[in-house]
Amino acid sequence: FPFPYAPYRIQEQFMEALYGALEAGRVGIFESPTGTGKSLSLICGALSWLRDWEEKRRQEEARLLALGAGGPDGLTPQQARPGSGDTAGQPDWVTAFVRQKEERDMVDRLKEEQIRRKKREDRLEKIRHNVQLKYAAKRKRCEEDEAKRLLQLSKEALSQGAAEGVLDQLDHNEEELILAEYESDDEKKVVSGLEEDDDDDLEEEHVTKIYYCSRTHSQLSQFVREVQKSPFGKDTRLVSLGSRQNLCVNEEVRRLGALQLINDRCMEMQKNKHEKKSDEENEGKKRRVSHTVCPFYSYEQMQFLRDEVLVEVKDIEQLVSLGRETKACPYYGSRFAIPAAQLVVLPYQMLLHEPTRNAAGIKLKDQVVIIDEAHNLIDTITCIHSAEVSGSQLCCAHSQLSQYMERYRKRLKAKNLMYIKQILYLLERFVAMLGGNVNQNPGCQAVSQTGTVLKSINDFLFQSQIDNINLFKVQRYCEKSLISRKLFGFVERYGGPASAVKTNKENQKLAGLQNFLLTLQQGSVKEGTLQSPPVEAEHDQVRTASPLMQIEGFLSALTNANQDGRVILNRQGTVGQSSLKFLLLNPAVHFAKVVEECRAVIIAGGTMQPVADFREQLLCCAGVDPARIVEFSCGHVIPPENILPIILCSGPSNQQLEFTYQTRDLPQMMDETGRILCNLCNVIPGGVVCFFPSYEYEKQVYGHWEQTGLLSRLAAKKKIFQEPKKANQVEQVLVEYAKCIKRCSQTGGQMTGALLLSVVGGKMSEGINFSDDLGRCVIMVGMPYPNIRSPELQEKMTWLDKTMPRAAGQAPSRVLIENLCMKAVNQSIGRAIRHQKDFASILLLDHRYTRPAIFNKLPQWIRERTQVKPAFGSAFAELRKFHRGKLDAL
Ligand code: SF4
Known part of the structure; x- marks a missing residue:
């Protein structure tokens, strides 16, 4: 494999396994710990396969074309399609004729493709090497700009002449707010529109490619930079x-x-733009509208x-500059x-959400998909397809839409009115389900029966009396008519101070509307129902999306199949605070098409253990044949002696370590944890990161230590930092933490570094590296099991027990809980080792980690080196020896 440097053995193994999976059309779960050069292995392995595959295809094409060039009889059926037998019951000559025709068609198609490809390659080659061409393109653009500017100037001059007296009954710009005539797809005879028109022109062969997706924008940029640096970066x-x-x-x-x-x-x-085109075509027949x-x-x-994108690898930032x-x-x-x-690099949402995928023009048929950083893939798919709306949003949308309908009632076509009324009805019913009334202020309506109730989709539709409405059609209408955008424009214009800054003439006109809005509101006040549209400041930098937009997401979620999701009615305090949430139970339904259409799918991550979730909940439920699934897990590049994982079963005073909900609050448990930390901080240099299962528990323990004086003992050795709850403070805490460690290592003295009290699943357990001195020891206090009292989790557990078989005698719900816990543990402890020369100790405080079902869920490279220590003494000695040895070696 071409590689920028001599690859490690595990990188070679990774690339070989990846190559094999792509060649054989498998669905692979690939694990390679962070710091092992996973991205580079993915790039070089996958692109090597693609290059070889293209070469093979070229050779095959050339062979077929050569045979095809021999004339109509040049191809024999056997040569062209080995293994295909005679069609039953047809004379040989008919079969032969049909086959020859098929072959001729194929040769023609291949020729066409070849010509097209050649053209594209020539064009890109020219751009790559010919600065003149770039210059010509630029000059042409400048000329066009100038022409446009002149045209604009003359238009302005013209319109100034005819300025007065053209105002219609409505404000000129207000036309933009009115919904255009709506035809649903089944009524549309002729499909028209700019996108469709252009799509015809653009219909181009989709060459075999790799879709690479990752979680965050910065991970994608990082990946593109790696491609740029790789041997594949140039071509x-x-x-x-x-x-x-x-x-x-x-x-x-x-x-x-x-x-x-x-x-x-x-x-x-x-x-x-499209309408403008057709307006221009129909000039005279139709009144012109400025858009x-x-x-x-x-x-x-x-x-x-x-073309410029294709000639040179660019990340998003470079693409934006190029666009400008x-x-x-x-x-x-x-x-x-x-x-x-x-190679197409894209965010999760674009690949995993089918409508977004289709809108982007992504075709997965026979392509390769690589999903990186996939440890949370199941949650991500669930999140993308779940939606929540609050009572305030429902009431607000209802109020806005009613006012919009009143304002434009006479101008709206019957279809629009019909759909608006349907949406209003839906909103009314949703609020009723929360125990409220749309005509009253949601903030003032107390909910009589508080609590959380889960319903199947069908029950929800039935009980809210909306089962007679075709939600698919409503959803389609919202999408096509852009109603939420129109509504947002309407509210933006008339809902707040923005409307105050208008010309006199406009003011007069608005006065009427404002009065109208006011009467609506006053009317409501009389009945105690003030519900005004949200006020938008004119110069708001980031405006919040209108509530109807959010509700559209909820409506589309309701179109899922009944068994795949639940509606959660969350009634709290007031109607405004209550909410409706759609919970997707079966993320596999949205992943099925990806695995079905693609040639191969690779799900990769630094910590994929426990993989059972992916295999069972995602792949098997999506209909993937277990024989198609391959798993690959590689070790770490660090030498075995650079890591010391220990499961500690009891503390310095022999207190058994078991942090269950019942025992963890006991003072002796908190004291014992404190004693362990005090001891460790004496012998571990640099940074120590200690993870707690939740913010609440961390706060409780911290308070306890403060009272008992243990905190000041700890603080004598390490400066103590706490993970902030607010994301915007994380950066600052980390900077201070790093500074402190650096200062201590430079100046020496009593203080040996810093201790960071962190939270599993919090701001610091993902995406932040505690490499080198920042994390010489990671401690996990207890086992971070999720809260099984949460109704959502309970529903998921019930659903799993109903739909999935028992695994090794364990109920699927039990497996889920353990997997969620161990995934969180693995994410957190994986933060410390980030590169080949890094070293760290890992301490798991709870004897339950020794249970085989739990122990086996640790990543292989950690599991292999883990020591179980029933007593604190030997663990402490081992840790001291490890860190002393490492310090001496530095
Ligand atoms: S520049 Fe912005 S507004 Fe214009 S077409 Fe592109 S995405 Fe749309």
């Missing part, structure tokens, strides 16, 4: 996809802040951008590059 056609929030270069749209608003605004502008279009959505410029420079939209330009790209 791989890579495209990075992102959301409009990341890629939009239209400053006015970007400024909207919220993703949904940016999406809607952008789509609306494209619709405008804004996005200047970056230029087909020609986006083609330039597409070329005045082309990187969001769409990058999508145009998908068919020809060999």
